[in-house]
Amino acid sequence: MPRFDTTDLTTHTLVGSTYGYSGTRIDRLGATEMTLVAIAADTSGSVHPFKREIEACIQEAVRACRQAPRADNLMLRLVQFADTVKELHGFKPLVDCPPDPYAGCLRTGGCTALHDAAHNAIGAVTAYGRDLVARGLTANAIVFVITDGEDNASRMTPGAVRLAVEEAVTGEHLESVVTVLVGVNVKEARVATALMALSTQAGFDHYLELDKADASTLARLADFLSRSIQVQSQALGSGGPSRMLTF
Amino acid sequence: MDVVAGGRRTTLGPACFVARGGEASVYARDGVAWKIYADAARTPPEAKLAALRALAAPGVVAPIHTVHSPTGERVGLTLPLLDGWSPLVRLFPPAFQKREGIDVDAVVALVDRLRHLVHLAHAGGAVVGDLNEVNVLVRPDWADLALIDVDSWAIAGFPATALAESVRDRHAARPSMETDWFAFAVLAFQLLVGVHPYRGRHPTARTLDARMQQDLAVFHPDVVVPPMVDLARLPPGWRGWFEDVLLRRHRGPPPSDPGAPVSRAAQTATGVTSETLRTHDGPVLGLAASPEGLWTWTADATFLAGRRMGPAPPAGAVPLVDGPPVWLLRDGEHVEAVDLEGQRRPTGVAVRELVSDGSRVLALCGGTLARLRVRHVGGDRVVVAVPLATIQPACTVLFRGCAVTAGPHGTWLHRATAAGVEQVRVRALDDAVVVDAHSGERATVVVARRPSGLVRLVVADGTVTEAATDDPTAILVELPGVLLVQDGGTLHLRDARTPHAPGRSVQAALPPGVVAHAGRPTAAEGPAVLTFSLRGPHDA
Numbered sequence: 001m002p003r004f005d006t007t008d009l010t011t012h013t014l015v016g017s018t019y020g021y022s023g024t025r026i027d028r029l030g031a032t033e034m035t036l037v038a039i040a041a042d043t044s045g046s047v048h049p050f051k052r053e054i055e056a057c058i059q060e061a062v063r064a065c066r067q068a069p070r071a072d073n074l075m076l077r078l079v080q081f082a083d084t085v086k087e088l089h090g091f092k093p094l095v096d097c098p099p100d101p102y103a104g105c106l107r108t109g110g111c112t113a114l115h116d117a118a119h120n121a122i123g124a125v126t127a128y129g130r131d132l133v134a135r136g137l138t139a140n141a142i143v144f145v146i147t148d149g150e151d152n153a154s155r156m157t158p159g160a161v162r163l164a165v166e167e168a169v170t171g172e173h174l175e176s177v178v179t180v181l182v183g184v185n186v187k188e189a190r191v192a193t194a195l196m197a198l199s200t201q202a203g204f205d206h207y208l209e210l211d212k213a214d215a216s217t218l219a220r221l222a223d224f225l226s227r228s229i230q231v232q233s234q235a236l237g238s239g240g241p242s243r244m245l246t247f
Numbered sequence: 248m249d250v251v252a253g254g255r256r257t258t259l260g261p262a263c264f265v266a267r268g269g270e271a272s273v274y275a276r277d278g279v280a281w282k283i284y285a286d287a288a289r290t291p292p293e294a295k296l297a298a299l300r301a302l303a304a305p306g307v308v309a310p311i312h313t314v315h316s317p318t319g320e321r322v323g324l325t326l327p328l329l330d331g332w333s334p335l336v337r338l339f340p341p342a343f344q345k346r347e348g349i350d351v352d353a354v355v356a357l358v359d360r361l362r363h364l365v366h367l368a369h370a371g372g373a374v375v376g377d378l379n380e381v382n383v384l385v386r387p388d389w390a391d392l393a394l395i396d397v398d399s400w401a402i403a404g405f406p407a408t409a410l411a412e413s414v415r416d417r418h419a420a421r422p423s424m425e426t427d428w429f430a431f432a433v434l435a436f437q438l439l440v441g442v443h444p445y446r447g448r449h450p451t452a453r454t455l456d457a458r459m460q461q462d463l464a465v466f467h468p469d470v471v472v473p474p475m476v477d478l479a480r481l482p483p484g485w486r487g488w489f490e491d492v493l494l495r496r497h498r499g500p501p502p503s504d505p506g507a508p509v510s511r512a513a514q515t516a517t518g519v520t521s522e523t524l525r526t527h528d529g530p531v532l533g534l535a536a537s538p539e540g541l542w543t544w545t546a547d548a549t550f551l552a553g554r555r556m557g558p559a560p561p562a563g564a565v566p567l568v569d570g571p572p573v574w575l576l577r578d579g580e581h582v583e584a585v586d587l588e589g590q591r592r593p594t595g596v597a598v599r600e601l602v603s604d605g606s607r608v609l610a611l612c613g614g615t616l617a618r619l620r621v622r623h624v625g626g627d628r629v630v631v632a633v634p635l636a637t638i639q640p641a642c643t644v645l646f647r648g649c650a651v652t653a654g655p656h657g658t659w660l661h662r663a664t665a666a667g668v669e670q671v672r673v674r675a676l677d678d679a680v681v682v683d684a685h686s687g688e689r690a691t692v693v694v695a696r697r698p699s700g701l702v703r704l705v706v707a708d709g710t711v712t713e714a715a716t717d718d719p720t721a722i723l724v725e726l727p728g729v730l731l732v733q734d735g736g737t738l739h740l741r742d743a744r745t746p747h748a749p750g751r752s753v754q755a756a757l758p759p760g761v762v763a764h765a766g767r768p769t770a771a772e773g774p775a776v777l778t779f780s781l782r783g784p785h786d787a
Contacts, residue, residue, distance in 0.1 A: 030342020032442040032473040069333055069381075072340035095342065136447040136471040138455075172453065 003101045004089035011090070014123045018155065019116065021077065021124035022090030026135050029093065031072045033138045035233040036091060036125045036174075037065075039225075040117040041106060042147035043080040048108040050185065050213035054146065057218040057225070059102035064226035065094055070233045077124060078102075081117035082110030083153050091128050115154035115161055118145045118202060122164040122179060130173040140175040141168070142232040144225060145204075146182045148213070150194045161202035178232055180206045182221065185213035250281065252325045253312040259283065269409075275328055281314060282398070283323040290314075290321045291398045291405070298403035302371040306364045308384075308395045324398065331387045335434065336380035338389065341441040341475055349389050351439075351480050355505055357385070358435040360392050362501060365431050369424050373400045376407030376422035378430035379414045380437070413443065417460045418496055425498035432492040435501075439480050440465075444493045447472045451623075464493035468537075468569065468665075479728040479743055487765030495540065516740060516781035519755035524769065524776040525553045531771035532560075535568040535606040536764040542572055543776060549587060557587030568606035569621040573630060575601065575608065582610075582619075584630045594630040599640060604647035604685065605762055609663055614640050616650050616661055616668065635668035636661050646721070648686030651676070651693070660693070660706060662686045675704060675711050687725040690746045692732055694721045703734055707746035724761055724768045731768060733757050740781070753781075 009022040041054055058078065065074055074094040079087045088105055089097075125141035132139045168177040181204040183195045192209060199207035208224070210217050248259045259274040259281055266273050270289055274281040284290050291299075296310050303309035314323035338344060344354065361383065368375050375394065382396045401407040407422040414430035436444040445458040448471040452458045458470075465472045466489075472478075481489060482505035491497035527545050534543045540552040549557045549572060560566065564574035564585060574585040580597040596619065601610040608619040610632060617632035638661065643652040650661040658676035662669045665688060679695035679702065686692075690707035694716065703716040707730075714734075722733035730746050732739040738757065741750040757779060761770035768779040 027474045029473075029475060030345065031340035032446060032476060069337040072337075072343045093342070095346070133448060134471075136473040136476075138443075138446055 003105055004092075005096070006089055006092075009090045009092065012127060014120065014127060016160075017116075017120060017123060019085045019087075019120045021087060021120065021128065023077070023124075023128045023131070024075070024090070024092055024096075026132060026137070029137070031093075032136070033073050033236050034075050034132060035070075035073055035229065035236055036129055036139055036141040037074060037076045037094075037229050038079070038121040038125050038141065038143045039076070040079045040081055040085075040121040040143075040145045042082070042112060042114070042117075042149070043106045043108045043110075044082045044112040044149065045109050047106075047148055050218070051106050051108050052103075053213055053215050053218040054184075055103055055106055056215070057222040058105075059099045060219065060222035061225040061229070062094065062097055062102060063099040064222070065229050066097070066099070068226075068230045068233070070230065071095055073233055073236065074229065077121075078105075079117060079121060080106050081113050082108070083113060084110075085113055085117045085120050091124075111153035112147065112149050112151055113153040113155075114145070114147050114149075114151035114198070115156040115158060115202075117154075118143075118161045118181075119156040119164050121145060122161065122168050122177075125177065126164070126168040126171055126173065129168075130171065133173045138175060138236060139173070140177065140232060140236045142178045142180070142229055144180050144182055146184060146221075147195070148183065148185045149191055151198070158198055158201035165203040175236060176232075178206070178228070179204045180208060180228070183207070183209045184218070184221070186211055248283070249317050250283070250314050250322065251317060252281070252314040256317070271323065275330070278328055279311060280326040280328045281323060282326060283314065287316075287320055287322045290323055291408075293321075295403060295405040296324060296398070298405075299373075299397050299400065302368065302373060302397070302402075304367055306360070306391070306393045307367060307397060308393050309397055326395070329384050329386075329393055329395070332384035332393065333387070334381040335383040335385055335392070335438065338385060339380070339437045339441055341477075344441075347389060353389065354438055354480075355482055357389070357392055358438055359505065361431065361435065364392060364394050365427055366500065368394070368400065369427070371402070373397075373402040374407055374422050374424055375400055375427045375430070377409040377411055377414070378427055378434065379411035380434060382411075383434065412456070415459075416498075417456070419498075428498050428500055429492060432489060432501075435485075436481075436489060436493070439482075440476055440478060442473060442476045444489070462494050462496065464490075466490055466494055481766070483726070483766035490765060516751060516753050518753050518782040519738065519757070519768075519779050520782045521777045521779045524778045527774045527776070530773050531776060533566060533605065533760065534762060534764075534769065534771050534776065535566055535572065536762045536769065537568050537570065537606060539571070541764045541769060541776070542566075542568055543771065544572075545774075558589050561585055565601060565603045565608060566605065567603065567608045567619055567621065567630065570628070573621055573628065575603075575619070575630070577601065582630070586628065596630060596632045598632075600645050602645040602647060605760065607648060607663060609635075609645055609648065609650060611638070611640055611643060611645055611650070614638060616643070616645075618663055635663060636670060644681065646681070646684035646686070649684050649691055651681045651684060653677075653681070660684075660686075660691060662691050662706075664688055671706055671709065673704070673706060673711055675702075675713055682719050683721040685721040685723045687723050687730070689725055689743060690723060690730050690732075690741075692721040692723040694719055703732075705732060705741070705746070707741075710747035712747060712749060720759065722757060722759065722761060724757065724763050726763050726766055726768070731757065733761075 011022040013020040075091045077091045129139040181199045263274045263276040271284045310324040312325045399409040416426040416429040419426045444464045484505045488501045529545045543550045548555045560574040567573045576583045582594045582596045585591045598610040616636045616638045642654045652659045660671045679697045682694045684693040693704040704713040718735040724731040730741040738755040758770040
């Protein structure tokens with residue numbers, strides 16, 4: 001039995017990409033305003049030592065967001081990436097995402113297709129957001145790409161990621177989009193420099209760097225994720241992106 | 248942080264922190280809420296707090312004490328603590344209401360409670376101003392409401408100090424009691440229907456702000472409404488008021504009686520009563536409901552909500568009410584359009600046949616079934632034929648809102664809907680000749696002749712029900728929550744959620760040409776425009 005219930009999801013392709021995405025059928029949704037949340041989690045071999053902390057971080061963010069006043073206006077998509085990008089579940093209402101299955105959901109091993117994952121995560125919110133808006137719904141989005149290292153396995157370039165970001169921002173489908181690149185366990189200056197450069201080249205709105213990956217640090221990251229998601233959800237209707245929080 | 252209120256000193260720290268807003272932080276301690284302003288100078292003046300204290304009532308969270316710093320500086324105020332209450336926005340999604348078992352009656356009761364609280368504020372001389380989705384809290388059992396953030400209200404000569412964009416009246420310079428009713432309408436609409444009334448998608452007004460400025464609420468035909476939105480949840484007694492406020496800039500409180508949802512009234516109805524909406528100088532030749540209001544026309548003029556808007560339609564013209572009416576005149580296959588200024592121009596549309604149901608016009612254009620629409624091109628309103636389906640013209644007949652094809656592959660019904668067209672194979676008509684048909688958004692009524700006599704069919708949800716009849720006319724009226732099917736002197740009331748199921752019947756006859764307007768059947772009889780209500784067992 002699959003870990004995540006994907007019964008009501010339909011799959012879609014993304015133009016120019018090997019990877020697609022899935023999302024809940026729009027006529028099954030129970031709210032007219034949606035904040036699309038995409039989390040792309042690095043599962044390359046180097047993440048293995050703190051895999052459980054990453055899972056707990058996602059689980060805790062989901063748990064916190066489910067308690068939020070606007071929980072029914074949140075949809076979550078989760079992908080993991082190593083050699084390839086794998087969707088663990090497509091866009092689902094957060095109220096249909098019980099926290100428990102996120103424990104043990106990641107499988108580590110392999111290289112880091114960081115650009116492919118970022119491109120897919122951003123392209124998917126744009127495409128699904130376009131479908132929502134075409135049916136009269138309102139949507140904005142927030143994308144988190146969590147990694148511990150540089151890309152070494154992607155077909156996509158930072159320039160392609162940048163185009164995806166630009167399309168998300170200028171496409172007039174999503175009311176606003178916030179993109180956050182999170183570097184965890186970044187101990188080497190070389191990796192830090194590379195991720196910061198990627199953030200700039202690809203046009204991420206924010207780069208958050210954590211030099212540790214212990215339980216405490218990732219619990220704070222969970223708090224940051226849930227607060228950022230909720231603030232972006234509150235911004236829906238204001239026409240602009242949310243004010244970014246501090247870690 | 249040490250603070251003093253009501254003669255008591257206390258410490259506010261992270262352990263009792265609740266939330267931080269744009270201008271203040273809120274703490275919960277000693278059974279009260281402490282609102283501490285980031286800028287102490289923003290603490291409301293004592294005279295304003297005194298005026299607000301006088302408003303204290305169940306549901307109005309008025310200040311208790313002024314909070315001072317240990318040095319005596321005014322830094323905030325204390326308020327009654329509403330532990331566990333949620334912001335109103337939480338109740339907006341239909342999924343939440345369904346999951347929590349909050350039915351439409353409970354929602355109507357909450358809206359009525361909100362109406363009472365706004366009245367209460369006004370009676371105390373206050374203007375709420377920032378009546379938004381997070382300044383109204385709901386009790387944990389979802390059965391009561393309270394207004395918070397009252398220190399932002401306008402009272403005793405002090406202006407309102409906040410106003411959210413989501414409820415700001417784009418046609419008013421500053422908050423007033425009138426704009427409070429606009430904000431109330433926006434909140435009540437979201438609570439009842441699950442969508443902000445100016446959401447949805449419009450081809451040109453792409454932002455919420457633009458739609459609010461142009462009065463393009465979700466009632467407007469050009470606005471694409473999300474699929475989960477059910478306007479039938481609006482109480483019939485308030486439907487017209489919502490349209491007046493959201494489309495026509497009316498500002499005032501809703502009628503005191505929201506009325507039972509028509510669907511519920513239909514379950515106990517024993518008959519129909521009518522009242523005169525207005526009387527014209529001469530016989531009313533036709534009427535059509537549109538988001539702008541009710542259009543009527545006589546031999547002398549065309550009226551909107553009783554106001555003269557233009558000359559009478561040309562003789563023999565077919566009305567197309569897609570916004571202000573356009574009159575369509577056929578000259579052979581060619582169609583000319585006459586606007587409200589009386590200007591006549593060719594449309595470029597060629598038709599073999601066209602039929603109006605009062606507002607919508609269907610046409611047979613060669614082998615295509617089309618709906619005629621009015622589009623804005625540049626500064627002009629242009630009539631275009633929007634193709635709906637390919638049909639066999641030789642064996643297709645047009646009716647109001649639909650077409651019937653009786654061909655070698657059986658009988659097919661083509662129903663025009665907001666989304667385009669729905670094509671239904673109706674085997675029950677294979678051995679019959681269709682005499683009349685009338686189609687709405689949710690159902691179609693067909694009267695057909697069989698060797699055994701006339702039958703009346705109702706096609707809805709892919710299901711066909713039929714009954715013998717003596718009345719050759721098909722009349723269907725779709726109201727919020729209920730469908731009315733006329734059959735001679737009997738009016739059948741079908742629940743809109745289960746339109747295929749025969750509903751209750753009452754002895755009543757609605758006049759031909761009846762339309763749904765402001766949630767009620769509306770028709771013309773001589774010079775009078777009549778509106779009808781379902782009469783219950785206890786009505787006089």
